[in-house]
């Protein structure tokens with residue numbers, strides 16, 4: 001039987017790979033205009049870093065991480081031995097913890113410095129049950145700002161994310177921006193207790209998972225997708241009444257900035273995001289129509305305590321991540337096609353076998369001049385070469401024939417207008433670029 005890609009993974013075939021490249025470049029451009037610079041962190045990290053940063057009680061760390069074992073480490077485990085911390089490795093389930101670790105390790109925010117504004121893109125790994133819009137290896141584009149607590153940064157992040165989605169082609173009318181404040185160490189513990197008490201009081205009406213969460217991570221129960229639980233939990237205490245003065249002032253200021261920027265949002269006092277590290281502002285962007293239950297295309301929040309949990313000095317931070325695969329589904333639903341079009345400017349055809357070497361030379365000169373050019377490599381007839389050029393959607397075809405070549409010329413044909421003329425081989429790249437409008 002032929003080998004297939006592992007469950008929950010998907011190949012990015014050329015069109016999708018091109019779309020991924022286009023969106024990554026769009027992110028570089030848009031986030032770059034807000035002062036963000038790229039960072040690349042390893043695909044795997046010490047498991048403890050994720051456990052300490054993201055939290056053992058989260059699904060992402062508690063249930064969904066892929067562990068990485070070297071052969072030696074595996075043998076040690078089989079023999080009943082214990083692994084050292086640097087042998088306990090996991091594939092990254094998200095990007096924030098790694099970026100925060102890197103900022104700490106390289107001291108990118110020395111005291112008194114401007115915030116570090118960083119962005120990344122790449123694959124993430126979570127061993128979830130695969131379904132439409134939910135994979136085990138998926139791709140995220142994210143941004144993190146470390147070193148500033150001002151609410152203007154929160155607003156800037158949210159505006160930047162919305163601008164990215166709009167520029168990528170998701171209609172604003174099909175997006176819902178949801179915001180909330182999750183409070184901080186001052187006010188959240190009491191709120192968490194009140195939600196735990198609510199769950200325990202309604203235990204018989206809630207699923208096992210919600211009951212389990214009452215003891216591990218009560219706020220996560222508010223995110224339960226079970227319709228019966230959702231109905232019961234709609235009456236759970238909301239954090240808006242529990243916020244301390246500082247958190248309330250921060251949240252009000254973020255909203256004021258968003259209002260000023262004309263960014264519409266819905267407040268959901270039950271919005272809690274899946275990871276433990278969030279404090280204050282949290283946000284999520286959902287697609288209203290076309291994505292079913294996996295409708296969150298991006299989200300993030302403030303994480304002022306995360307740096308300390310990975311061993312760094314107190315450094316406020318905020319960030320978001322957006323999912324490439326879900327964004328592609330949202331774009332598809334909106335009729336936007338990315339990654340399409342021809343990847344060829346010119347097809348070089350030879351009249352017959354005697355011109356193959358000459359045609360190879362012309363082809364190479366075009367490529368060296370930066371023109372995207374290709375030719376037949378299967379000894380097709382001239383007619384079949386034109387068919388192939390059509391199939392590849394090449395806008396221009398160069399025909400290399402013996403008489404013209406003798407005079408140092410080739411024929412250049414515009415496939416749309418069907419006009420053709422002879423061009424000297426020396427001037428061919430310039431003529432091609434002229435026709436392509438470069």
Ligand code: AMP
Pocket residue numbers: 094126128133134135136138139140273274296297298299300321322323324325326327
């Ligand atoms: P999170 O890191 O959980 O906040 O997720 C940020 C974004 O990544 C989500 O809004 C989704 O668009 C995307 N995402 C998260 N998990 C998955 C997954 N298993 N498969 C595909 N996309 C995902």
